[in-house]
Amino acid sequence: MTDTPDLPLAAGTPATEPGALADGRWHRLHPATPLLRGGVAFLAVLGLLVANFRDRFLELVVGFQEEDPIDLLIDRGLLLPALGIVIALLLVGLVGFYLSWRFHQFRVTDEVVEMRSGILFRTHRQARLDRIQGISISRPFFARLFGAARLEVSVAGQDANVRLAYLGSAPADALRRDVLTLASGAQRGGAEAVAEARTGLLERRVGELLAPELDPAEAPPESVVHIPPGRIVGSLLLSEATVFLVLFLGLGVPWAVLSGNWFFLLGAFPAVIGMGGFLVNRFTRSLRYSIAGTPNGVRVGHGLLSTSNQTIPPGRIHAISVRQPLLWRPAGWWQITTNLASTRLGSGGATPATTLLPVGTRADVARVLALVLPDLPGEDPGGHLLEAGMIGRGGEDGFVNAPQRARWLRPFSWRRTGFTLTASELVLRRGAVWRSLVFVPQARLQSVALVQGPLQRSLGLAGLHAHTVAGPILPRLEVIDQGTAVVLFQDLAAAAVTSGAADTTHRWNSARGAV
Amino acid sequence: MVTGVEPAAGEWRRVSPKQIGVELAGAAGSTLFAGALAVGAYVVGIGFMAAVFGAAALIALAMMAVVPRRVRSYGYQLREDDLLFRRGLLFQRFVAIPYGRMQLIDINRGPLSRALGLSELKFVTAAAATGVTIPGLPEAEAEELRDRLVELAETRRVGL
16 A cells, blocks of 8 residues: 555656667556546446436435526535535546556566556566567557557466557557567667657558558568458358358247247357357458568557557467368368467457468468478478378378278378478378368477377377467377377477477577677 | 387386375265265155266276276386376376476375375476376475476476
8 A cells, every 4th residue: 555655756758759668767658548448438437327317316315306406506505515526526536547647657678578557556567578478569449549559468378468558659569679679689779769750640640540550660561461351251151150140040040930939049149149259350350461570570460440460479389270161171261370378368459369360372371381480491392291281181291190990080081180290390180171280389399198098099099199388279189000109209208308498489589699 | 909008118106005095085985975875866766866876886986996006007207308107097198298398396185195195296387288197106205206306397497
């Protein structure tokens, strides 16, 4: 309660100058922060309540309501006290907002990103720079009108992120670049502040609203993948959620109406809502999608009105899956998802997306993989591994596949069930109907398991599980020859140790020197 | 064809035979519990529930027969760079955890284990799927092992 005096209030400076936020001193957030963080909604709700319940309230307090309350106040000589109370309440609210803004500060030192906030209940949170899993900047539509952005530094773990909401739009971009540069192990001063063209406020706002979500000074402006709107719509129409919705509307609803079984509708309703939400979410996440390589990692952006983009430094991706839902096969579309250590469950503005490519062709997949797995193209000049992994039907194609006796356990997919080890990745191929190809960087392996149940033992098969951080991908092979599995287990256990020790991506630029 | 996998040569360190007592007590407890429920259901007159719980009690009783072998199946090896753990007879599981990947090591003691002077060592990595727990270690050995592993993890610390 009383731990305020040590706060160097005078040290904080408003966050206006780009490039100056990562200087190791305490800074404050954008002045419009209280408004953007729900102050407007609060005021609007309050106004609504007052407008709607004024009469009822007066009836309760005063006991009658024949006269206009203002007249009543004047008649009884209470106008001044009433006005005074209203003004005092407003003042308390304003002072509260102002203080919470004053006390909410952050700084970036050579080691950590630090944030402290709260008036009565102080919180203090640090994120170590070499443990940063990614930085995302999101701009909800309302905040974009004010030229504000929300910056979120992801670290490993549930809900452990440092969230700076809100910052100025341009300073947020500069701050991310500086934090990433510091985190990369390059020396301070390497990042020059980008001189901003001094234009009028209005033009700058318009410019920020229209600008692509990738900061042009930062990334190569060309995204390596462009998703035409038609493909987004098509990919959503051809999804399992749509099939479910169509079945529900086409069969379930008529059946319920005809048979009078209304409880079915009631039970299915939440699922339908969920599916609808899923489709809408997927749609907005795919709009104006872009992905580009930057010196500090891969940057993925999306969004039309509310935009968001996330930079994932090298070595932060724990598994990559390229998969093709059955319905997408005629169109030749694929989806890329990832396991990230910073994945946060539940919804919320800048949730790090695990989807790296919502929908793309095989060429798109190859380009995205070239960004996130830079070692791969060197080893795979003709794209042979990718081709075999994505559309191959098995046989002698560079993968060590399951033996024929595995067909008892995997009647369709046994030919495609296999793995291969590249210099830095474990590559798993699975599924004949729902095809998928999984890459696990060996340097990210947490542990390896070899499993064998009674059925597998009777067929001379064994399963191999690679353990990575939690995410949508489970890198597992269930049916491979047991002798092969033992060798793979030994190789992977050794590789996890050696590549883990040789890995320098926690300071990804220090090995190459300052950039 | 039915020999099963054996991924590592070398001597497996086994857990204390007293652990058999702990697990037998657990199995006996669930047998009694299911049996009591079955009898209760029979007395009340719900024949179908009585059958279900009776079957559960029989399965739990049968499990008691394999407890000694199951406890003997737990094993671990401290290799140069990683810890190797095995468990299971019917469903065998071998896990290799590099020392540098261990995030924390827990020592747990249940009431019965404590009475017998046993501890359980639980390893946590960044992957929830790792799930390695070595039960039935004598207390002194568990603490010594914990300290040794923490030290090893510290010298081989790697990022996530």
